[in-house]
Amino acid sequence: MTRAQNRFLPLLLFPSLLAIFIFMVLPALWTIYVSFTDMALAGPKALNMTFIGLKNYVRLFSSEDFYHSVVLTLEYSIFTNIGQFVIGIAAALLISRRVFVGKNFLMAVIVLPMVIPGITQALIWSSMLGSQEFGTLNRLLGLINVAPVLWTQAFPMFSIVLVNLWNNSGFAMILFLAGLESIPQELLEAAQMDGASGWQQLLFIKLPLIRYMVLLWLLLNTIGCLGMFDLVYGLTRGGPGNATELLGIYVYNRGFRFYELGFGSAASLILIFMSLALSFLYLRLMRVELD
Amino acid sequence: MADSLLASHPARRHAGDDALQRRLTLVLIYLVLILFSLFILIPFLWPFLSAFTTKPENVSSLYLYWPKSFTLEHFNEAVNGRGQALTLLRNSLLSTVSAVLLALLFASLGGYALSRSDFPLKRLLMFSLLLIQIIPATATVLPLYLIMRQFHMTDSMAGVSVGVAVGQLPFMLWVMKGFVDTVPLELEEAAWLDGATSLETITQVVMPLALPGIGAASILAFNSAWSAFFLPLILLSDSEKFTMPLGLFRSLVAYTNMDYGMLNAMALLYMLPSFLIFLFARQYLIRGTMAGAMAGQ
Structure with a gap:
């Protein structure tokens, strides 16, 4: 590498780093500052904000709506994690190391929802989960004599979890499949020779060997749930009431519906810390090393 | 699961049982996988049905119905009528293409620098x-809005393009660095000896070799910029500047007795690039998503 070349390189990197700093790092830092003020999006407090110390945080931690939102987000992550795991691992186990007619078709079908924009997913599911006996889900359940239900109203959490499973199970399956296919064939054959049953192979060989992939997916999906917006907002707008107001929607609503930038930023900061902690864990797991 | 059927103890195996078990296993596999496929595919019935057919009287277009006849009227109304699909698609295309180009330009130069340089805190x-990339956009949206307002980039396509482009930049830098890593330094050195400048070396030696990778990265960037909903939602308020996802969302919220035939015609037009990517570049997308999940490996 020549001398001239070396001096040239920082110049090439600088624009990217500057842009990332202004539009990604600065907002995160600014959130800290705004969270100690009573800044508003519009009105007199938009220009003449004052420092109010920890007042936003006192209000936040005594706010039932906020706790409700945190609990909802946790429930949403737990339910989607369980559902995606069951669907993903079942599909991956069935597909792995098997050759059968229609395998390619199936692999294609499973990733289809991942390609589709979030807002159209919400549109599609508004018909699926539609009310009365006409909603597609109600019609299907009607075949086995289940009474029609207004899903998004009566079972809002179930509704948004179901859509998430539809959208993301394919991703879980792909990761698990990659893990399963990397297990040496001899290992499984040896276990089979020793008389290990399918369940024993799954519990004592396959799952331990793909635990890395599973943990990776678990963290990514949980972080995704923390930031979840368009799929849920498009379908329910956080409602009915605040029954599906996940943290991401909570922050958006404080800022852009109630114009409370200061208070909303305090909530943002909690969200940032939660995702940072999980991200850090994830990167350590990926063994991205620090010098 | 199915493996438990396959893996009975060798000593207890009889030839007849074995064949039967294999067949049963295959039936079970197909059953589960067909159910799974139906779960994925059934939701797609409605948008196609309601966009391409006329519905009987006294039936809501929000639900599945037995079509009366095939029609392109919904598309006509979406494009030439009150759907304003062309304006929405134009705005989407403009902001997406400029975001992708911007991200590619910054990321290819930056990725090159990251690949070829060595400094203490690299x-x-x-x-x-990576850490910055993983923080959800929803967490930092309020001050981002304030910053955009400082730059007078609210309610402008430029704001959306820049926001979407920068949002992808950390990941793109990683990807591009990876691609440049695969181009041998000796090739560049040979070009320098022939008298090429640094910039010429990048544009004429490195980039052409990294082109397949750049192509894959662009597809990934396009798909996520094309889907962008959150950033346009907070930045845009002038409906003349709305992108397609905002247009769809506005209709979804605004009308109670909505004509879903037209709305689905618009949604299908909007999903066309996604379907094309799905048909022709699915592998890139899967590999890219995997690379995103496993960055740093």
Whole structure:
């Protein structure tokens, strides 16, 4: 590498780093500052904000709506994690190391929802989960004599979890499949020779060997749930009431519906810390090393 | 699961049982996988049905119905009528293409620099880039809005393009660095000896070799910029500047007795690039998503 070349390189990197700093790092830092003020999006407090110390945080931690939102987000992550795991691992186990007619078709079908924009997913599911006996889900359940239900109203959490499973199970399956296919064939054959049953192979060989992939997916999906917006907002707008107001929607609503930038930023900061902690864990797991 | 059927103890196996078990296993596999496929595919019935057919009287277009006849009227109304699909698609295309070009330009130069340089805190920088990328956009949206307002980029396509482009930049830098890593330094050195400048070496030696990778990265960037909903939602308020996802969302919220035939015609037009990517570049997308999940490996 020549001398001239070396001096040239920082110049090439600088624009990217500057842009990332202004539009990604600065907002995160600014959130800290705004969270100690009573800044508003519009009105007199938009220009003449004052420092109010920890007042936003006192209000936040005594706010039932906020706790409700945190609990909802946790429930949403737990339910989607369980559902995606069951669907993903079942599909991956069935597909792995098997050759059968229609395998390619199936692999294609499973990733289809991942390609589709979030807002159209919400549109599609508004018909699926539609009310009365006409909603597609109600019609299907009607075949086995289940009474029609207004899903998004009566079972809002179930509704948004179901859509998430539809959208993301394919991703879980792909990761698990990659893990399963990397297990040496001899290992499984040896276990089979020793008389290990399918369940024993799954519990004592396959799952331990793909635990890395599973943990990776678990963290990514949980972080995704923390930031979840368009799929849920498009379908329910956080409602009915605040029954599906996940943290991401909570922050958006404080800022852009109630114009409370200061208070909303305090909530943002909690969200940032939660995702940072999980991200850090994830990167350590990926063994991205620090010098 | 199915394996438990396959893996009975060798000593207890009889030839007849074995064949039967294999057949049963196959039936079970197909049953589960067909159910799974139906779960994925059934929701797609409605948008196609309601966009391409006329519905009987006294039936809501929000639900599945037995079509009366095939029609392109919904598309006509979406494009030439009150759907304003062309304006929405134009805005989407404009902001997406400029976001992708912007991200590619910055990321290819930056990725080259990251690949070819060595400085004390490089690993820390790479680590931080990933950390920044993983923080959800919803968490930092309020001050981002304030910053955009400072730059007079609210309610402008430029604001959306820049926001969407920068949002992808950390990941793109990682990807591009990876691609440049695969181009041998000796090729560049040979070009320098022939008298090429640094910039010429990048544009004429390195980039052409990294082109397949750049193509894959662009597809990934396009798909996520095309889907962008959150950033346009907070930045745009003038409906003349709305992108397609905002247009769809506005209709979804605004009308109670909505004509879903037209709305689905618009949604299908909007999903066309996604379907094309799905048909022709699915592998890139899967590999890219995997690379995103496993960055740093």
